[in-house]
Every structure is written in C-alpha cells, then in structure tokens.
Amino acid sequence: MKKKLLLAISVAGLALASAKSYSITLFQPAMFGTTQLAAGSYKVEIDGGKAVIHSGKKDVCEAPVKVENAESKYDTTAVRFDNTGGQMRIQEIHVGGSKTKLVFNE
Numbered sequence: 390m391k392k393k394l395l396l397a398i399s400v401a402g403l404a405l406a407s408a409k410s411y412s413i414t415l416f417q418p419a420m421f422g423t424t425q426l427a428a429g430s431y432k433v434e435i436d437g438g439k440a441v442i443h444s445g446k447k448d449v450c451e452a453p454v455k456v457e458n459a460e461s462k463y464d465t466t467a468v469r470f471d472n473t474g475g476q477m478r479i480q481e482i483h484v485g486g487s488k489t490k491l492v493f494n495e
Contacts, residue, residue: 392473421452439453469481
C-alpha cells in the first residue's frame with residue numbers, strides 16, 4: 390500500500406515538474422484565445438500543446454500554443470500582438486533570458 394502511495398505522489402510530482410510557467414504583464418486589454426484579458430500581470434503555464442493563463446490562483450483561460458526556439462536569447466520578456474480587425478490579440482510571447490518563443494495561432 391505504501392509503495393502505491395509513493396508511486397502516485399511521484400507521478401503527480403513529475404506531472405507538475407513538466408509544466409513550465411512564465412510571468413507576463415499586459416499594459417492594455419488583449420484577446421487570448423477566445424477570452425478578453427484586462428491589463429495586468431498574469432502567469433502563463435505551458436503543459437504540452439496548451440497554454441493556461443492564471444491571474445493569482447484563478448485559471449482565466451487556455452489556448453493552443455506552439456513552443457519554438459529562437460536563434461538568440463531574448464533580453465526581456467515581450468508580448469507581440471496582432472491587431473487584425475481592430476482587436477489586439479496575443480500572437481507571441483518572447484521569454485526573457487531564454488530562446489523560448491510561445492506562438493499562438495487560432
């Protein structure tokens with residue numbers, strides 16, 4: 390019984406360790422997936438091909454994501470937007486201090 394409990398805890402720990410998270414700040418409202426986000430600070434958690442936005446401890450929304458590697462490191466974290474149709478939409482997040490680029494395509 391103790392071995393099964395230890396195995397379950399280990400598997401849960403690995404699942405949590407595989408998810409990566411990043412902090413972003415939006416200075417203006419923007420769409421993320423199908424959800425309108427207000428200006429503010431958010432945590433973006435990546436798990437497989439899915440990105441989940443958190444505000445504090447609350448899940449706000451999720452969207453499909455593609456994680457890519459850039460040729461060089463980004464100095465700072467930056468959010469790139471698409472303004473098609475007059476609506477600001479998060480298109481990419483460049484993660485500062487890394488070569489990681491998060492690409493969101495609807």
